[in-house]
Amino acid sequence: MVAPCWPRGPVPWLAIAGMAIGIAGAFFPPARHLPVVKQAYSIGTIIFRSEFGYQLVMGSAIIAHVLEAFITIWICNKNKVSRGHTLGWFGIVLLIGYPGIHKLKIRLKQAK
Numbered sequence: 360m361v362a363p364c365w366p367r368g369p370v371p372w373l374a375i376a377g378m379a380i381g382i383a384g385a386f387f388p389p390a391r392h393l394p395v396v397k398q399a400y401s402i403g404t405i406i407f408r409s410e411f412g413y414q415l416v417m418g419s420a421i422i423a424h425v426l427e428a429f430i431t432i433w434i435c436n437k438n439k440v441s442r443g444h445t446l447g448w449f450g451i452v453l454l455i456g457y458p459g460i461h462k463l464k465i466r467l468k469q470a471k
Contacts, residue, residue, distance in 0.1 A: 360441070361435075361438070361440050361448075361463070361466045361467055362466075363448045363450075366459070366461075371454075374455045375455060378420065380399045382421070384397075384400035384403060384413070385400070385413050386417070423456065424454075425453065427452050427453075427459075430452075431445075431460055432449055434463060434464075434467075435449075438467050
């Protein structure tokens, strides 16, 4: 049994906050008046040279997280993880990306 478990430490929470702020800055103009989102938008448009570049990077990050989540389903099915646990791992990886896949692989090794 490989039950989903959240990785320890502050990094997963920082990843979720960073992704949420970045998405808000890139795709939700009304949110850009909030101080943190405004700062993220300013930095993003400077680094990526335009609003479109910033949106492209944040959109690519969303696509990467979705693909990683579906790869997690494949890994879970390959290792005969129950559907409920597979759904839990899917959610973790969708939110935090690769660290969730890494934690899943560690748990699968421990289960063998």
